[in-house]
Amino acid sequence: MKIKKLIVILGPTGTGKTDLSIELALKFDTQIISGDSRQIYKELQIGTAVPEPEQLAKVKHYMIQNKSIFDYYSAGKYELEVLDILDNIFKTKDAALLVGGSGMYIDAVCSGIDELPDIDPELRQNLIRKYEKEGIESLRFYLKHLDPEYYKKVDLYNPNRILKAIEICIQTGKTYTSFLSRKKKKRPFEIIKIGLLREREELYERINKRVDLMIEQGLLAEAEEFKKYKHLNSLNTVGYKELFPYFAGEYSLDRAIELIKRNSRRYAKRQITWFKRDEKTIWIHPENIDEIKTLLLKK
Numbered sequence: 001m002k003i004k005k006l007i008v009i010l011g012p013t014g015t016g017k018t019d020l021s022i023e024l025a026l027k028f029d030t031q032i033i034s035g036d037s038r039q040i041y042k043e044l045q046i047g048t049a050v051p052e053p054e055q056l057a058k059v060k061h062y063m064i065q066n067k068s069i070f071d072y073y074s075a076g077k078y079e080l081e082v083l084d085i086l087d088n089i090f091k092t093k094d095a096a097l098l099v100g101g102s103g104m105y106i107d108a109v110c111s112g113i114d115e116l117p118d119i120d121p122e123l124r125q126n127l128i129r130k131y132e133k134e135g136i137e138s139l140r141f142y143l144k145h146l147d148p149e150y151y152k153k154v155d156l157y158n159p160n161r162i163l164k165a166i167e168i169c170i171q172t173g174k175t176y177t178s179f180l181s182r183k184k185k186k187r188p189f190e191i192i193k194i195g196l197l198r199e200r201e202e203l204y205e206r207i208n209k210r211v212d213l214m215i216e217q218g219l220l221a222e223a224e225e226f227k228k229y230k231h232l233n234s235l236n237t238v239g240y241k242e243l244f245p246y247f248a249g250e251y252s253l254d255r256a257i258e259l260i261k262r263n264s265r266r267y268a269k270r271q272i273t274w275f276k277r278d279e280k281t282i283w284i285h286p287e288n289i290d291e292i293k294t295l296l297l298k299k
Contacts, residue, residue, distance in 0.1 A: 005094065005096075005299065006191050008099075008193045010106055011271070012272050013101055018051050021059075021099040022055055024292070028095050033061075033099070035098050036100040039064055043226065044069065044222070046218055046222050078109075079109055086189065124163075127167060131163065136157075143169075147169055150177045193278060195275055196285070230244045
C-alpha cells in the first residue's frame with residue numbers, strides 16, 4: 001500500500017506560508033490543516049491573520065475559526081482532532097498539508113504530546129491571584145526554584161506557560177520537565193517538513209507592514225469588542241494584549257502599535273528557535289516555489 005505523506009509547511013509569522021500552501025495544495029490536489037493556535041478562534045479574524053475568504057474558497061481548510069475564545073483548548077485536543085482529519089483526507093488523497101507557526105501544535109501532530117495530569121482548580125486560582133498581585137517576576141522566581149531546567153527554555157514572557165509548569169510541579173511533586181519525555185509516537189504516514197525563512201531584515205519589514213495593514217483593516221475595533229475578556233488565555237495574543245492597556249489609557253495608540261510590532265518580531269525569533277531544533281526540516285526561501293515543488297515531487 002502506498003505510504004501517505006504529511007507535508008508540513010512551517011516558519012515564523014509573516015513569511016508567506018498561506019499563499020505558498022494554497023499553491024502547493026492545488027498542485028498536489030490536496031487539503032490544508034491550519035497549524036496555528038490562534039486561527040482556530042471564530043471571534044478573532046484580523047489579529048490572527050486568518051486567510052481571506054477567496055483564499056479559503058480555493059482549497060478546503062480545516063481548524064480555521066472552528067472554536068470559541070471561551071472554549072478550553074490544548075495541544076493535546078488538537079492532536080486528536082487533526083489525526084482524525086488526516087484519516088479522512090488520506091481516504092481519498094495521497095498527501096495532506098499542515099501549515100502554521102505554532103510549534104507545540106505541529107509537534108503534537110508529528111511526534112505526539114505527553115499526557116499531563118488535570119489541575120486542581122483551587123490551586124490554579126491561587127496561582128493566578130499570586131500572579132495578579134505580585135507580577136510575572138514572582139512566577140519566574142518560583143519556577144526557577146521548582147524546575148530550573150524548564151526555566152532555562154520556557155518563554156519567560158508567557159505567564160500561561162509558566163503557570164502551567166508551576167501547577168504541575170506543585171500538584172505532582174515532580175518537575176514539569178519530567179513529563180516532557182518527548183517520546184516520539186509512530187505515525188502511519190511519512191512526514192516532510194519544509195521550513196520557510198527570509199533574511200531577518202526582510203522578515204521584520206514584512207511583519208511591520210503586516211501590523212500596519214491589520215490596523216487599517218480594523219484591528220482596534222476587533223480588539224475593543226473583546227477587551228472585557230482580556231483575562232482569557234485565547235486573548236493573551238500578540239496584537240490584542242498590547243491594545244488592552246491602550247484602551248485603559250495606560251499609553252498612546254502609537255506606543256501600542258510599536259509594541260505589537262516589537263512583540264511580533266520577538267515571537268518570530270522564538271518560532272525560528274523552536275523549529276530549528278528539528279534537523280530534518282528543510283529550509284527554503286518561500287519565493288523558491290519551483291524548488292519546493294521539485295523537492296516534494298522527489299519525496
